[in-house]
Amino acid sequence: MNKFEEQEYHKRFDFDLWKKIFSYIKPYKKYLLWLAVVMVGVAGIDAIFPFMNKIAIDKYVVKDDINGLYSFGVKYGILVIIQAINVFFFIAIAGKIETGVAYDVRKRAFKRLQELSFSYYDKTPVGWMMARMTSDIRRLGETIAWGLVDFVWGFSMMVAIMGIMLALNWKLALITLSVVPILVVASLYFQKKILTAYRKVRKINSKITGAFNEGIMGAKTTKTLVREKENLEEFKGITGKMRHHSIRAAIFSSLFLPVVLTLSSVGTALALWYGGEGVVKGIITYGTLVAFLNYTVQFFEPVRQLARIFAELQSAQASAERVLSLIETQVEIEDAPGVIARYGDTFNPRKENWPSLKGDVSFVNVSFSYQGGEKVLKDFNLDVKAGETVALVGETGSGKSTIVNLICRFYEPTGGKILIDGVDYRKKSQLWLRSNLGYVLQTPHLFSGTIKENIRYGRLEASDEEVIKAAKIVNAHDFIINLKDGYDTVVGESGSGLSTGEKQLISFARAILANPRIFVLDEATSSIDTEMEQIIQKAVDKLLEGRTSFIIAHRLSTVRSADRILVIKDGKIIEEGNHNQLLKRKGYYYRLYTNQFIEEEKPECCQAN
Known part of the structure; x- marks a missing residue:
């Protein structure tokens, strides 16, 4: 399992965090305004119904008089129709806000992922990022939209009911509402417990997502090493922790709501006790008592809803913390403001200001160490001229x-x-540099789609003719046209429908199409059999001609074609020269050559000796 651990969060309720999250609602101000109006209307009509019942009881039932009952019924029916329309609108508007906010947050998070440096991906498992981008953001969207609906409705309802109750009988209203302070204290206690539990749930959820990702990506390794049972036990351990903390969170939430229900029942009992005495003594009317009982039940319903919202906010805050931790992750490699002003950034390039790139590369007293690691390079110096091919071995x-x-x-x-x-190069744009780079990895990555789309990924505006030309340069054209759908063949996820050699050829074509000035081959032929290597070697020689090229060497044929070979050990150049020069010295390169490459090139080895 990956040793990466997420940041721990300790605040009970972080208003600054929610302020940042709610900033994503700004584009939906108009919808928020209409939603508030509709929900106030819903709450107002809900509060009017018990008052209408009071009028009906006192005016028509108690007095046994039906005069005006028809017009009263029409008014009641109009309120019902208006309420139905309100419900339709608040569902539609809240749904739009939910999907919109989730879309905006997810887009911003994905943009940040595009900006982050390699070091972030070095230390952050894919599954953990996926959890942030999917379940955490979905939870945020739901909580913000529907939590807002219930909050506006609940608050408006409580205010309206309190106003009507105080107007009807202020003493009875105060007696009924005497349990509210106790409810506030209970809420403060439970919110801390609920938030702590949900934070642990969301954190473990990331580990589960990461375990899923590792299990899927490493399925072949698992089966070849017969690790199914051990993997299942490890996964059961993680999911067991998830179950434990989920149950704990559910218990606190389930305790919180009964406390609210109990206090609301106490309030109803107080209304019935003292209100009943008032009816007997003739202080209040029977209709007023019925209205008070209805209002007591109605008043504590929004209180229960607000309590539920509060519990959900505790859960959603854990998601919000994790999403914002991604969005606010500091980009380690950034262009200076002056560079951005002149050359643009990754998403807004100013290509008209980009200079041409010749290809001279120099390291001047370069030192480098990975975060928390030992130094890899110290006072490293290297000069490479434009068009030169340099191989790195070691x-x-x-x-x-x-x-x-x-x-x-x-x-x-x-x-x-x-x-x-x-x-x-820090005085130039990162995008400018990488637009002039071609990089072919040891393990080529193809995207889901067709072969044509994967090659065109190197230059999206390229025509079909240019795509085919690039494929022909690396001798990929012949195997492509022999496929059932030719260039329109779907490669499958990560190119699963093709052999390693075929994927490598497509990655070469993709790099060629971009027409880079600097080319990097990182063990690019190590996964290809000898026959396939011979097919692309001639194309590689043509490809590298006139370009500054760096080859991390594995196969002897690639090393021999380099203008200069650098033997690297412990971050230093210990030998330098072309293939023949280094063999004649019979130094470190010679030993590497005889140990690693003699089986491939025995005749040449014997001649060298």
Whole structure:
């Protein structure tokens, strides 16, 4: 399991956090206004009905007089129709607010994910991000929209009922409402317990989502290592904790509502006791007593609803904390304000100001260490001329991938600087640099869709002819046209419908279509068999011609074609030269060569010796 742990939250009710969340409602001000008007109308009519019943009892039932009853019935019916219309509108408006807010928050969170640096993805499991983007945001949308509906209705209803009750008989009203202070104290106690439990529930939910993701992505490994039983036990352990804390949260919520119900029953009993005495003594009318009993029940119904909303807010705050922690995550690699003003940012590029890129790359006393880790590079220096092909070889962990990741500005030096065409690349736009980069990974990633769409991903405006031309350059055209649907063949999730070699060829075509000035091959042919490698090697040689290229080498054929080979050990260049020069020295490269590549190139090895 991943050792990543989420941030812990301790505040009882964070008004600043909810202020930020409710800022996402601003675009829906008009709908909020109409929703408030409709809900006040709903509450007002709900409060009028018991008063209408009082009139009916005192005027028609007690007096045994039906004069005017017909017109009274028409008025009552009109109120019912208006209330039905109100209900229709508040459901429609609240639904629009719910979906709109969820859409806006999810879009903002996804935008932040596009902006975040590689280091965030290094330390954050995919499943945990998925939990934020799906269930947490959905919970927020529901709570904000429908919680607002119930809050406005409940508050308006309580105010209206209190006003009418005080107007009818202020003494009886005060006696009936005497239980409210006790209810406030109970609410303050339970809210802390509920919030703590729900925070743990949401946190464990992320772990469950992460476990699902790992289980699906690692299904083949699980089966080959016969880990099904152990994985099930680990998953049962996580879900067991989820069950425990969910039950605990449910218990506190279930205790809270009965407390409210009990206090409301006490209020009703007080109204019946003292109101009944008033009727017997002739102080109040029978209709007034019935109205008070109805109002007592009605008054504590919105109190119960507000108590439920309060409990849901505790749960939703845990989701809100997690979503905002993503949205407010600081981007580690940012362009300076002056750079953004001139060259634009990732989503608003000013390409008219972008300079052409020649391809000179220089490391000047560069140092780098990953967060919380040892230094990978220290005072590293390197000069690469435009159009030069440089291979990086060395043992695992020597710093090869770190060097190319720094060139791509996926990370930035912790000391020194990197120059592109003689200028510190932090003085230029990240998007400008990456628009001039081609990067082919050891394990190519294809997106769900067709082969044509995956190749065009390198340059969305490319024509079909350009897509086909790129495929032909890497010798992918022949295998593509032999597929059932040719370039319109759906590759499946992550390219599951294709072999590793075929996926690699498509990733090459995608990179070529972007026409980069700097090219990075990160062990790009290590997963391809010898026959497939021969197919693409000639295309690679043509592709790299005239471009500044960095190759993290695995196969000997790729190493031999490089203009310069750098042997990296512990973040330092210990040997440098072309293939033949380094073999003649019989140093570290020679030992790597004989140990790692002799089985592939035995004839050349013997000649070298």
